Structures are given as C-alpha cells and as structure tokens.
Amino acid sequence: xxxxxxxxxAPGATRADxxxxxxxxxxxxxxxxxxGLLWLWLAPRVPLISDGKAVYLKNSEGEQAIGADGTFxxxxxxxxxxxxxxxxxxxxxxxxxxxxxxxxxxxxGAVLGWRLGVWLGPTADVAAHARAVGKGVVFDAPxxxxxxxxxxxxxLAAMAAHLGLTALFTPRDPEPELLP
Numbered sequence: 001x002x003x004x005x006x007x008x009x010a011p012g013a014t015r016a017d018x019x020x021x022x023x024x025x026x027x028x029x030x031x032x033x034x035x036g037l038l039w040l041w042l043a044p045r046v047p048l049i050s051d052g053k054a055v056y057l058k059n060s061e062g063e064q065a066i067g068a069d070g071t072f073x074x075x076x077x078x079x080x081x082x083x084x085x086x087x088x089x090x091x092x093x094x095x096x097x098x099x100x101x102x103x104x105x106x107x108x109g110a111v112l113g114w115r116l117g118v119w120l121g122p123t124a125d126v127a128a129h130a131r132a133v134g135k136g137v138v139f140d141a142p143x144x145x146x147x148x149x150x151x152x153x154x155x156l157a158a159m160a161a162h163l164g165l166t167a168l169f170t171p172r173d174p175e176p177e178l179l180p
Contacts, residue, residue: 035079
C-alpha cells in the first residue's frame with residue numbers, strides 16, 4: 001500500500017476553505033440586519049396627507065424618496081468597505097471561497113437589510129393608514145427602495161475594497177529570474 005501523496009491532502013484543504021467561505025457568507029449576510037435597522041433609522045421619511053378621498057404628497061417637490069435610496073447606497077458602500085476590511089484582516093490567507101463568500105454574503109446582506117427596513121418601516125397599506133390617522137393628518141409613506149441597483153452597492157464596494165487591500169498589503173510573489 002502506497003503512502004498518501006499530496007493529492008490526498010487537497011480535498012481536506014478544499015473542505016476547510018469552503019467552510020471558511022461559508023462562515024464569511026453567513027457572517028456578512030447577517031450584518032444585513034444591522035444595515036436594515038440603520039436604513040430604517042437614517043432614511044428620510046416621505047410625508048403624505050389625506051383629504052379623505054385620496055392620499056397626496058405633503059410636499060410635491062420633496063426629495064425624501066430619493067434620499068431613502070441614497071441613504072441605502074451610502075450605508076451599503078460603508079458596509080462593503082468594513083466587511084471587506086474585516087474579512088481581509090481576519091482571513092489574510094484569502095482564497096477563492098472566502099472572496100466568493102464575501103461577494104454572495106454582501107449581496108444577501110443587502111437584500112436582507114432592504115427587506116427588513118421595508119418590513120419594520122411604516123405600513124405598505126397607505127389607504128388604510130390614511131383612514132386610521134384621519135383627514136388632514138400628516139403620516140409617513142412606506143419605506144421603499146426605488147432604485148434596485150442600490151442593492152449592488154455593498155457587494156461592489158466589498159469586492160473593490162478587498163481587491164485594494166490585497167494589492168496593498170499582500171506580499172508579492174518573487175520575480176522569476178531571467179536566464180542569460
């Protein structure tokens with residue numbers, strides 16, 4: 001019986017790398033809960049008012065709706081940089097599974113944060129809410145993300161930051177010697 005060669009060690013190392021990637025995916029994805037809570041807290045509210053028959057924007061020229069999207073984008077960018085830095089400095093060895101875990105986890109976290117913010121925010125049934133508060137009373141519109149591309153802010157920032165940290169702080173491979 002032959003002694004196990006280097007091929008025998010490779011599947012174990014691959015499983016360990018996949019496990020680390022799954023842990024990164026879960027941890028970064030779970031950070032989406034914090035993103036959702038911060039978005040709910042920081043996003044500007046869109047004021048609505050009812051005349052008893054219909055619901056109108058209190059300020060028809062308000063920019064609160066786009067402000068909610070912008071808040072989500074800026075939070076996503078910040079979460080991307082922070083999650084990339086945490087993953088890089090905690091797992092300097094790197095590897096494809098860790099980077100894939102960071103990318104998928106950040107997209108999952110963005111979607112989770114978006115859905116949590118919408119779920120915890122003001123009710124989506126505007127007509128019922130208008131009837132409940134009464135005629136002439138200002139109330140908040142549901143929190144929504146109008147620009148769905150904002151969901152990509154976190155993953156793109158995470159990938160760019162991780163690539164930048166890798167380029168800045170990872171030792172370079174030695175240059176091959178030129179033959180005379």
